[in-house]
Amino acid sequence: MFLAWNEIRYSKLRYSLIVGVMFLIAYLVFFLTGLAFGLAQDNRTAVDKxxxxxxxxxxxxxxxxxMSMLPIKMENEVKGKEVAILGQTAGVIxxxxxxxxxxxxxxxxxxxxPDEFLMPEVTEGRAFTKDNEAIADSSLKEENNIQLNDTVKLAGSEEIIKIVGFTSNAKFSVAPVLYTTVDTYQKLRFEKVDTTENARVNAIVVRGENHSLKKVSVSEDTLEIIPIKTFINELPGYNAQVLTFGFMIxxxxxxxxxxxxxFIYVLTMQKTMIFGVMKAQGISSRYIAxxxxxxxxxxxxxxxxxxxxxxxxxxxxxxxxxxxESNWLFYGTIAALMLLVAILGAFFSVRTVVKVDPLKAIG
Structure with a gap:
């Protein structure tokens, strides 16, 4: 430790350049990790919620x-601890x-x-109580300056939606989510309200006993139970995005x-003569290495x-x-890997130190 630190202090410029290169690479890796994690979260936070x-x-x-469409009456065909109806559609407001x-x-x-478990926690304002009211993701307020009680119109439609509340971390496929009634969803999606048991929705979300799907069942053959992790991985572009950033990092x-x-190998080779002198003075290869x-x-x-x-x-x-979005578990793992691999790389320099012949090094 004494020798290592004093050499760094003596050759400040040389070792500052090495630290600088390491800083730039580490900064790039950490920044890309934050971007990758943030983008991945924007695809799924509403689902995690x-x-x-x-x-x-x-x-x-x-x-x-x-691509999924099923009658709302299918909710009665599902057996689980908690069951909730979900109608989902993309839109431009x-x-x-x-x-x-x-x-x-x-x-x-x-x-x-509103009485089922998909109802989000309201962080500002209130929950919707009637049609054409909505709870919006807070990013609409932060990025687009949409405030409580503001009204928005669906592009291509005359439907007016009033923002009565905000909730945090509610994005799906990188778009902010607006929670509203099933009837409002039907007006936005089909331009009419169907109050019969054949009214169409996209999905039924379930919670099982002890977070298990073993006791969850559906009596209709045309329906499929998909674990949430599988559903998230199958989101369009999500898996490809995660793999791309993962390989890049x-x-x-x-x-x-x-x-x-x-860098360490080149520096070690430049100090071969110094190491030879140190060995001639009785300093062991182990100490130098x-x-x-x-x-x-x-x-x-x-x-x-x-x-x-x-x-x-x-x-x-x-x-x-x-x-x-920062993830300290990812940061800690990446930092440990970079330190470990850098130290492993130093072992190639150690082999050179061990093989130094004091007489040849001195000349």
Whole structure:
């Protein structure tokens, strides 16, 4: 530790460059991780909010809620601890005030029964009590400046929706969710209200005993029970997005290890003569090798720590519209991997140190 730290203090510029490279790579990895996690969460936060175990869709829908359609009476065919109806449709809303009436916002409408468990927790305002009222995701307030009691109009329709409340973390397929009544959903989707038992919805969401689907059953052959994890993975683009960012971050970690390993190897080769002199003075190869490894660990730790601080600092000034979300479990795992792989890379330099012949090194 003494040798490693004093050498860093002596050659500040040289080792600052190594720390700088490590910082840039670590910053890039952490920032991409935050973006990947934030974008992934924007696809699923409304689903996570259900705290459900499964979703029942029509069998021919291929686990795609947009393609699923079933009669509302099918709710009686499902046996589970808790069961809830869900009508879902995409839409584009416009402000009704003259100043921003041309602003168009992509949203998702969830038609639900207010007495069932899909009803979200209201963080501001109140719950909807009648048709054409809605609880909106708070991002509409933060990003689009939509306030309580504002009214919005569905593009291509004359239906006016009044925002009576806000809830947090309610996005589906990267669009903010508006919770409303099933009747309102039918007006928005089918342009008419069907009050019969054949009224159509997209899905039935279920909770099982002890968060298990073992005792959940449906007596209709045309319906399919899908675990929530499977449903999320089958969301359009979700799995491909997660895999793409995952491979990108993984490759960056490997590149970081290679870069720091090359730097340490080159520095070690430049100090071959010094190591030869140290060996001639009786300093063991083990002591020299351990100082190289400790030095690598210090440099990697400084670079990763500064990169993490830079990422946290950047997240504080990012616009609200950027889908960035910190996950400290991911950050900690990635930091540990980068440190571990960098130290493993230093072992290639250690082999050079061990093989140094004092007489040849001195010349």
């Amino acid at each position: 259900w705290n459900a175990d499964g979703i029942i869709l029509s069998e021919e829908s291929n686990a795609n809620i947009n 416009q402000r009704t005030d003259d100043e921003k009436k041309d602003e168009k916002i992509d949203v998702r409408f969830f038609g639900i029964h 993984g490759f960056l970690i490997v590149i970081a290890a290679i870069v720091i390993g090359i 351990s100082s190289v490894i400790i030095q690598t660990a210090l440099l990697a730790f400084l670079g990763v720590a500064i990169g993490l601080l830079g990422t946290v600092g950047t997240s504080l000034v990012l616009p609200v519209a950027v889908p960035f």
